[in-house]
Amino acid sequence: xxxxxxxxxxxxxxxxxxxxxxxxxxxxxxxxxxKEKKILGAKCSQCGRVVVPPRKYCGACNLxxxxxxxxxxxxxxxxxxxxxxxxxxxxWKRADAPYVIGMVRLDGAANAMLARLNVSPADAxxxxxxxxxxxxxxxxxxxxxxxxxxx
Ligand SMILES: [Zn+2]
Numbered sequence: 001x002x003x004x005x006x007x008x009x010x011x012x013x014x015x016x017x018x019x020x021x022x023x024x025x026x027x028x029x030x031x032x033x034x035k036e037k038k039i040l041g042a043k044c045s046q047c048g049r050v051v052v053p054p055r056k057y058c059g060a061c062n063l064x065x066x067x068x069x070x071x072x073x074x075x076x077x078x079x080x081x082x083x084x085x086x087x088x089x090x091x092w093k094r095a096d097a098p099y100v101i102g103m104v105r106l107d108g109a110a111n112a113m114l115a116r117l118n119v120s121p122a123d124a125x126x127x128x129x130x131x132x133x134x135x136x137x138x139x140x141x142x143x144x145x146x147x148x149x150x151x
Pocket of ligand 1: 044045046047048049058059060061062063
């Protein structure tokens with residue numbers, strides 16, 4: 001494997017910052033669903049599209065989506081890439097092992113969501129069926145949905 005350039009691992013601009021922000025009503029509802037290990041999407045009353053994470057406006061109809069619906073825990077890995085570094089406290093650190101992140105389209109969803117995959121890079125395939133893996137202890141945070149693994 002090609003060595004990662006030192007300038008990449010040690011950026012000139014430090015990236016050590018914290019954000020404190022409100023996620024908004026739609027993402028709050030999504031995260032509240034995580035407390036029950038549920039994945040909620042917003043459904044358009046006109047075209048029926050379900051988007052996850054939920055957002056206020058349908059991208060096709062430009063109408064406010066007011067209905068929330070629970071999505072299945074399974075979907076399809078549409079595409080992926082292999083990561084070799086992690087950003088930790090503003091510094092790039094070499095990962096212990098290469099890992100897979102990709103776009104997962106839950107069954108019935110109109111869009112795919114970014115997720116970490118619990119599958120080796122050699123075994124990852126676009127089009128493979130995957131299922132959600134939750135942390136044992138959920139608290140209504142993004143990290144509750146730990147990853148997806150082959151279904
Ligand atoms: Zn629509």
